[in-house]
Amino acid sequence: MGGLGGEKHFPKLKNDTFLCACHGQETNHVPVWCMRQAGRYLPEFREFRAGKDFFETCRSPAACCELTLQPLRRFPFDAAIIFSDILVIPQAMGMDVQMVAGKGPTFPEPLKEPEDLLLLQPKVDVNKELGYVFKAITLTRHKLDGKVPLIGFTGAPWTLMAYMIEGGGSTTHSKAKRWLYRHPEASHKLLKMLTDVIVEYLLGQVAAGAQALQVFESHAGCLGPVEFQEFSLPYLRDIARKVKDQLKESGQDVPMIVFAKDGHYGLEDLSQSHYEVVGLDWTIDPRSARERTGGKVSLQGNMDPCALYAPKERISEIVKKMLEGFGTRGYIANLGHGLYPDMDPENVGAFVEAVHTHSRHLNLK
Numbered sequence: 001m002g003g004l005g006g007e008k009h010f011p012k013l014k015n016d017t018f019l020c021a022c023h024g025q026e027t028n029h030v031p032v033w034c035m036r037q038a039g040r041y042l043p044e045f046r047e048f049r050a051g052k053d054f055f056e057t058c059r060s061p062a063a064c065c066e067l068t069l070q071p072l073r074r075f076p077f078d079a080a081i082i083f084s085d086i087l088v089i090p091q092a093m094g095m096d097v098q099m100v101a102g103k104g105p106t107f108p109e110p111l112k113e114p115e116d117l118l119l120l121q122p123k124v125d126v127n128k129e130l131g132y133v134f135k136a137i138t139l140t141r142h143k144l145d146g147k148v149p150l151i152g153f154t155g156a157p158w159t160l161m162a163y164m165i166e167g168g169g170s171t172t173h174s175k176a177k178r179w180l181y182r183h184p185e186a187s188h189k190l191l192k193m194l195t196d197v198i199v200e201y202l203l204g205q206v207a208a209g210a211q212a213l214q215v216f217e218s219h220a221g222c223l224g225p226v227e228f229q230e231f232s233l234p235y236l237r238d239i240a241r242k243v244k245d246q247l248k249e250s251g252q253d254v255p256m257i258v259f260a261k262d263g264h265y266g267l268e269d270l271s272q273s274h275y276e277v278v279g280l281d282w283t284i285d286p287r288s289a290r291e292r293t294g295g296k297v298s299l300q301g302n303m304d305p306c307a308l309y310a311p312k313e314r315i316s317e318i319v320k321k322m323l324e325g326f327g328t329r330g331y332i333a334n335l336g337h338g339l340y341p342d343m344d345p346e347n348v349g350a351f352v353e354a355v356h357t358h359s360r361h362l363n364l365k
């Protein structure tokens with residue numbers, strides 16, 4: 001799998017608050033980053049991406065590096081997340097995925113029936129198909145110059161399965177859920193295929209230099225507790241266990257974050273799934289999230305992204321309440337989901353500043 005991170009002589013890490021918080025250790029301030037911090041709300045992002053194909057951008061390590069660094073030049077975020085997309089995995093498995101302007105990711109030939117699984121690559125050569133992501137991570141880790149840690153990520157099996165069957169975004173996910181009820185065996189087969197690729201992909205990201213890993217189960221919300229137990233949770237657990245077992249063999253310790261959007265019914269289980277951090281959307285109250293996870297994990301989240309439309313003073317108040325609810329230890333401030341393209345970068349700056357300032361004050365109390 002290539003050299004381990006340590007052999008690449010990466011610059012020394014200067015700000016370890018994010019990694020400390022992942023492990024539940026005390027920090028001077030609460031670390032903060034934003035999902036989709038590299039994105040269209042930044043004019044420099046729009047300018048850089050103008051006229052370029054989205055997935056071609058993803059395949060250029062230099063472009064991914066530049067887009068990852070852009071938000072860090074503006075804001076004192078405590079972590080960077082590599083610019084890429086969760087849909088590079090279905091591509092690596094042989095599916096065509098295009099980014100259609102105004103519509104989002106589109107699969108011209110989605111999976112329709114179980115027989116279509118035969119069209120997928122039975123054995124994906126992860127280094128060959130996704131080596132461009134690994135190159136982007138190594139380059140970015142060097143260019144970050146130790147400023148903050150670099151997070152790698154993947155989509156979770158159910159979320160990727162949903163895209164592969166729906167052929168793009170969906171409000172009901174009824175085509176993908178039809179598989180769960182009508183073809184449970186084929187569903188498990190596909191989820192297992194995805195899990196195998198994801199494990200190798202995450203290990204490759206760590207070997208390339210990723211210092212933490214986030215697994216996005218963005219479509220947890222359309223499953224109920226029963227389907228979540230059967231079709232999401234076992235695979236999320238498998239991923240963390242397998243990645244950690246492998247890393248342990250080489251003496252590495254890389255914190256893992258699971259973010260199951262709208263999956264509050266699974267919070268207790270998620271906190272016992274081998275992840276150090278559980279990411280939360282904004283529909284969960286911080287204090288009850290702490291109670292329900294019983295101090296077993298660090299928590300990440302969960303301001304409503306739309307709160308960034310509020311005036312700066314109001315953002316500051318909301319952040320203060322959020323920090324008081326979560327407490328400052330074992331906590332990483334973030335939004336409850338990604339930034340939207342029409343958000344004002346100034347308010348993102350106000351959010352970051354509020355987290356740093358209020359958490360320093362709370363720590364002095």
Ligand SMILES: Cc1c2[nH]c(c1CCC(=O)O)Cc1[nH]c(c(CCC(=O)O)c1C)Cc1[nH]c(c(CCC(=O)O)c1C)Cc1[nH]c(c(CCC(=O)O)c1C)C2
Pocket residue numbers: 034035036037038039040049054081082083084085086087099104105153168169170216218261338
């Ligand atoms: C900036 C961006 C990305 N993907 C897309 C965009 C917008 C399109 C563009 O810039 O042209 C299309 C892009 N890619 C996807 C979507 C959602 C489509 C839909 O379901 O309707 C869009 C618009 C699919 C996707 N892609 C991703 C998720 C999981 C997170 C989430 O729940 O939002 C999902 C669901 C992950 C993702 N995707 C991206 C990152 C970059 C790092 C960062 O956070 O700054 C990450 C982490 C980058």
